[in-house]
Amino acid sequence: MDHFLYRSGTLHAEDVALSDIAQVIGTPFYCYSTATLTRHYQLFTEALSPLPHLVCFAIKSLSNVAVLKTLGNLGAGMDVVSAGEYMRAKAAGVPGDKIVFSGVGKTREEMRIALEGGIRQFNVESEPEMRALSEVASSMGVIAPIAIRVNPDVDARTHEKIATGKSENKFGIPIARASEVYAEAARLPGLDVVGIDVHIGSQLTELSPFEQAYLKVADLTHRLRAEGHDIRRLDLGGGLGIPYARNNEAPPLPTDYGALIKRTVGDLGCEIEIEPGRLISGNSGVLVSRVIYVKNGEGRDFLILDAAMNDLVRPSMYGAHHDIVAVEEPAAGTEQQPYDVVGPVCETGDTFAKARPLPPLAEGDLVAFRSAGAYGSVMASEYNTRPLIPEVLVKGDHYAVIRARPTFEEILARDTVPEWL
Template identity: 45%
Template sequence: MTVSHHFFDGVDLQALAAQMPTPFYAYSASAIRQRIAALQDTLEGLDARICYAVKANSNTAVLQLMARHGVGADIVSAGELRRSLRAGIEASRIVFSGVGKTEAEIVEALQAGVWKFNVESRDELFLLQQVAGRLGVTAHAAVRINPDVDAGTHEKISTGKQENKFGVSIEEAREWFSLREALPDVRLNGLHAHIGSQILSLEPFRRAMQCMADFARELAAAGHRLRTIDVGGGLGVTYRTGHDRPIAVESYGAVLKEVFTDFPGTLILEPGRWLVAEAGVLLTRAIRVKAAANRTFLVVDAAMNDLLRPAMYEAWHEIVPLHGKQMREVRYDVVGPVCESSDTFGVDRLMPECEAGDLLMITNAGAYGASMSSTYNSRPLTPEVLLDRGRHAVIRRRQTFEEMIAGECMAEAWETA
């Protein structure tokens, strides 16, 4: 992400923040398009399909951008299904993942005609058969295997080790493929694995892919033809300059081509963070500077309910003052107004001195920012703005107090169960 003279995708961030109160998210459409194009170029020559992980940033305008550039969706709920369809992503380009699909969600997804279900348990597999049989449709499914690969990422975003809740062992998956007669309405014709997020090394990807490729050959030899192999997502991005060294997308593509050189079906990729993280910033203003005995707090109007990653994962985001003044450098703990000690965006950060009213930018916040936000402390949901070559459009306005409490009511209509 490049910000020059406080411009981002051709939009003056100072001027934008003067028009609408902070905090708010701003996303660069150009940056997202560039990432899509880079991945598509890397996959040239492969039978491959990109299904964006909607959980990373589920704003319908962002999904619409994906749809316009031929990107499908990886969803984990009926809500994400509805968002994707509303944004113009065809059901035939949607894969449904997640360990806790309910019967109602499976019904809705089958009726919509989703492309594939990534199945994570035997119980789910037979529920899928039951629902598909009742509806008189055929469900296409992939078994999510857990390859027991340590992705070397934060424990809270690791998904491919035995102790994680995701997927099943190859031994169990092997049994599933022998159940063809018991699953007349399910076509189990794919493999899926996703080992984690924010992965900065190629080796875990290579091991997981090789595991799937070897299993696919075993299944083919036993007469089970696979149509798809879904390699998940997980490509990391640069949060901390000089510290994080992401994998070159070309190197990732080369491993795909090497490992799956003899696979005759379609490869599926589920990038989320890699497509949108560096395309987004969170704009916030300093409320006050609070000096304590051994540290100085810079209190800003954004909080952990707006951007949860630092509180939840101890995640690093660069924090850049946009006041444009030459100031001495001061060490700050940058904190929000929520009543939690974890409401902290950065500890002991060295940055130009700030004062109340100064605008700050929290970088690389386009993924798992707005999508994980909440109304904790009765703080309305944060606005989102899409920037595109000098233009901007509000794609989620600030929630009003009345909208925030719209689903609540006084306990007046009492009933007995």
Template identity: 50%
Template sequence: MNAFKYYRGSLHAEDVSLEKISQTVQTPFYCYSTAAIEQNYLTFSRALYGMNTMICYAVKANSNQAVIQTLARLGSGLDIVSEGELHRALSAQVPAEKIVFSGVGKIISEMDLALQAGIYCFNIESESELITLNQRAISLGKIAPISFRVNPDVNANTHKKISTGKKEDKFGIPIHQIHSLYDYAKDLPGIKISGIDMHIGSQINQIKSFCQAFKLLREITLKLRSDGHNIQHIDVGGGLGITYCHSNPPPPSPSDYASLIHKYFGDLQCKIILEPGRFLVADAGILVSKVISVKKSTDKIFIILDVAMNDFMRPTLYDAYHEIKYISSPEEGRLHVQADIVGPICETGDFIALNRTIPLPQAGDILYIEKAGAYGAVQSGTYNSRLLIPEVMVKDSQFHIIRPRMSFQKLIEMDSIPEWLK
């Protein structure tokens, strides 16, 4: 769903003008559409109609509690990867029995909080994690429901930094170790085997990668069941990609994805857990920024924005492509130039786009970066002592600041001066 449309020459988020928001909030800021989040969830869930599923939104994509609550009200569970995300989930009043806990490095305090909360399942990534969780469960008088995350050594054909299913990736347990770990776990007093888990990567645009992974996952599940293990659920992870560049071919649709799940798991009579993140929130968010200046060097034009890599890391970290457009200034009649679109941070790597053809802006023009709702604000920081920027959510004709701009006072208060310097 495209919730960001032009009306009388001005970009609107649902029924709210971005010019109006920028006058109130000041750039840069993230803006999310409630309608787009809701529609994305419904599109995904309706594709799975008739199957026994639990959608667990991957909180790491966008962890703002307003986003979490919007999805939870539609029935979504959550996939978390840290104690902080669990605190956010519980604060947003998401039922613990709809939460799965992923991640390779769960520490004792995280395990304890999740055990006490009564989450649905721990996705276990190693024998040492299993042993520690068993000990913590016994000490707390709890039983920990678990699945083991399998590393299938499947190439997801995505960026190397978001690939999670190849043998050289840090995630999951090699197939040749899986069966012995299930045998070991079934006799542990603090552990209850509940399912099996696999996640091969993010921003996957080829259906064949899912086919390879799901075929292996089915074979492993059948073998585990034949060995006497009660596999009640299969967690297929997430990874369904979206289109960032309009000239690229479309990724598999939710219907394509659902058909594949039904093909490989429809006859196994178990719950299917899915962990979408990017698909639900990426195109529901934009990043709004103002042009500080246009700098012309001997061989380059630099468009310098008030947003930087500390606010939006994806281009620098993943070489990610995002469309960049004006929110109001008409593009007709402007000279089109090839330019680097950069931020004010003292790093050459601080860029939003390189060698991008764009209508030449003027200082003060407001631009927006498309599909910034996933892995945007969650990765932001305060490098160069820059403040965390606001997040805004729109619903119909209303908007609300769901994360205010950080103050310099709060920035300074993060530090503590030792006595010997006072």
């Protein structure tokens, strides 16, 4: 569900016409819906009730501080994977005891920043990281709460680049070695072992991989408790997918996911943490772009947009599908025609879709990429010296620019010419 609907023939974000925003700030731009962010967060927290739980939004999916503050004000925690994301969460007013620090390559400086600012827990991914954290915490005279990420060797049946729970992936420790690693953690100074962490991948469209992983976590909880560890918190990761194509079968709902959690680990007496990103942010955002040219090619027509792969890299990187719609609603019965939808970057890979059926479009028309809120703006770059595009947040009948488009002068001012030139 989202709040991007046609009204009086024009696609709106809640009560604001996307064409009105485009007229004021230009294109391309990202636009997010407060109502959609709110509803999707609430679906998760309702699905886990009455279990003690914390829904930690995965900042890597959408990191604008205004979005984080929107979710933080609702009670969300945050899942971060870098010091920069940690600072974004703090800037949004999220307290340290609601921030979980994940990621395989935390540096000692990042550990120090989080310990100084306050942290709910570190999700430790390796023994060298665990030892480094022990040294940093001990040197500061503080205790670092940790959950150890176990790799359950479960195939998430998702894209190979976003699968994280198989034995060949870089994430976590093998679950078969959990006992010895937890034993070492208990001996190290400066650490408080509070729980278990698992995360098997992103954009999962079925529940069975989650069930396999969570049953392994339940067994591990019993074993570690028998070995003397006070396991009181389970971080079950995120990864629940969204329907990128409207005609595709819908992935499981948060209610079904919550029921699975209750069935597999709900009787362990643990506080449950989950780290959804895409399902909260994905359908909350659209990318709006304008047609620069319609080019007639050899046996195909190209729709050349002012958005490019540097603005939305998912189709180029993952072969990902995004529904593309005209901002001005086509008349009923309008016959569609196939377009190759491309951007202006000098790469053949700068292609959003091939032979995509769309209503006839002309130079100057606006289009919107649906389900672009997750892994859109956060993965954007200034390739070809194209400015990062604005982000807009809508609430009801008003909107605000929450990241402005930089000028070329601002971009060039970041470069420094050495004195010998």
